[in-house]
Amino acid sequence: MNLFSPLKLRQLSLKNRIVVSPMQQYSAINGVPGNWHMVHLGSRAVGGAGLIMTECTAIEPEGLATLSDVGIWNDEQKDAWKKIVEFVHDQDAKIGIQLWHSGGKGSLKHPNERMKPLTKDQGGWTLKSSSPTEMNGIIPQELSIDEIQKLKVKFADAALRAVEAGFDTVELHAGHGYLFHQFYSASINKRLDEYGGSLENRIRFLVETVVEVRRVLPDGMPLLVRISAVDYLETADAWTLEDSIVLAKILKENGVDLITASGGGFANVSKDRVFPNYQVPFASTIKQQTAIATGAVGMITEAMQANSIIANDEADLVFIAREHLRDPYFALHAAKDLEIETEIPWQYKRAF
Template sequence: MAPQDLNRGVPGLEYFTPKHNANPGAPFPNAQQNVPTPTLFKPLTIRGTTLRNRILVAPMCQYSTAHEGPTTGALTDYHIATLGHYALKGAGLVFIEATGVQANGRISPNCPGLWTDAQIPALRRVSDFIRSQGAQSGIQLAHAGRKASTCAPWIAGEKTEGGKKKVSVKAGVDVGGWPDNVVGPMGGQEWAWDEKAADDESGGYWAPRALSTKDIEELVLDWANAAQRAVKAGIDVIEIHGAHGYLIHQFLSPVTNQRTDKYGGSFENRTRLLIEITEAIRKVIPDTMPLYLRISSTDWMEETEKGKSLGSWDVESSLRLAKLLPGLGVDLLDVSSGGNHPEQRINMFDSKDYQIRIASQIRRELKKENLSLFIGAVGLITEAEQARNIVEEGGAANAKTGDTEIAKEAEAAVKVTEAKDGNEPSADVVLVARQFMREPEWVLKVAWQLGLDVAWPNQFLRIRFPKL
């Protein structure tokens, strides 16, 4: 056997990385398993792509691109090191974080963008590595709207307000911000996200200016142009970010959208921007390419005075929107919640299983009407406390170590995607974020706790967990 056949490289790359003997994170083909393969580890085909398992890395802001110079907004080796490692360790799909379709659509000056062709090569480099490890590469296209031009959270964390760490700090021109070009459905100081006065030192957000109809038309075009660049960069999946109080969510909710033109007022008008963006993207990407959408399924504002007087985006609104999505060419709805207003009555980082229940409700309603839309559950497996509230106390029956928390997380992940006792699963995929930052090998650990023999990357075979 020739030396090059002993350690084959992944073809089509300008550098060498070994081609794995078997796809990491996937059960060994034709292997004799001790347990039935849970749905969580079964492949899932969506349009022209097939996920090797149902565990997806959710987009996570890293605030790690240059804010000035020729590489502004371009991904770096940091993103290969982090995102590439999740792919290496078995995730089915790895999402690149919220990426601005316009320069003023970034959350911070150090967030990535895709508003120019100059940003394509760095994106392709990251995407190529993710794919070389057997995962799909995804990108979340976004516009922060009135939550734009803020500093990285660790900058805010260094500042205090009344003895407490600040949540947000405005990014001024001196650090690459754009205080005069923050935009939203509405304009004026009263529409700043935290609703604080311009001279209030505790304020962490700039006042937006209201987008004109012409601005919106350009925005829709820029979203489509960014999608085309993502295709050129070799991305497998595009997700539209319509959640967490960013621009699309701001248009969806009557709490933040009081416009009187065709983009405000009725449900049809408030969803118009999202629909136009979705249609524009679907026209310019391949028919074989999946299109995902992330929404906040509720503002969590129903019980507030503002929500009662203005109305809010709620679960019923999300259900109504979800029924439109298959006809628009959306393949998967990624169900999150909150983030649109500081008065929300739930902390979206401590939402336990509420989002799972909402995802399950949407999935059931769509099934009743024979509508085809995959559902993703997010925010459910990231904390041990959440896992404890999803599964029964006592841990997983198949746990072979004292690591009861990962066992509970494994059981929780299975429960969400598995049909049981005639009941439909809550979701088709799970999107996990912070737990991957803590444990990049989370997929491999979950499989082991479930008693499932999955492939490991070649370079890690010598330290793989023993077969159960």
């Protein structure tokens, strides 16, 4: 088995184990993906990756982080995504959408404006989270039980739009300090009802949403979930890898097919803890302990490095982010480096 071995998840067949990891582009208008997204995602499909993931895509306007993020809460957005999906499919690649809600980490300015909080006059909105716990200098309001129930429906509605747009898979973004993570991590969640307190209660929102989303997806379409396997916080209430193993088992029982194991989201990770493959052990441990398929992340930049992760059965997919920004044709170059035959778009064969 190597980086270019095919993989099947339910009825989805991937030609290789290379995934373009979700990366926010901050280039949408009213949540609608445009020409930038077509070229950004399309060029990585031309570049040979087996699975292209969209950036995190909001399920409602209040789920955005900035006003320049993409969404899929209406038909205009769905129709724009459909054109991108069709182009990716034309390149013999598959494409998945990452559904997301920023929760208490939203209502921010564009990165070019240092992502400072938006004022009401600038289009800002009231932030809501699991608890009124400070994040980014702002204290959000606590979501009511009724609001939680409505959010689950909105995730399912967004997943159904994704199916209608032709996406091959759906991933729920439950990491990086965003809304689901704000519920399952006790460092943020201080609720006293059935959505707070014990681990079982804190994961309830995510698990119930998984059930709702799984219900609207075709049986043959895989459901993925990205989690933060650890909080990277030195506190007694921090989320741990052991917690993630418990969560992974429950997600698997409820129809999740693959977990991408990332980390952090509430604090900057110290530089001494960031190095090539630094998060791969999360994926490996979850895979070994639960027998669920996993995706590995964490400064994966080279062909031999990525190939080793698959060859050693540390993960089933390799999610590559920044290296795909530097090199849209990473997969084609990786095949050449590994001396593995792979299909090359006829338009580009003269260069390979």
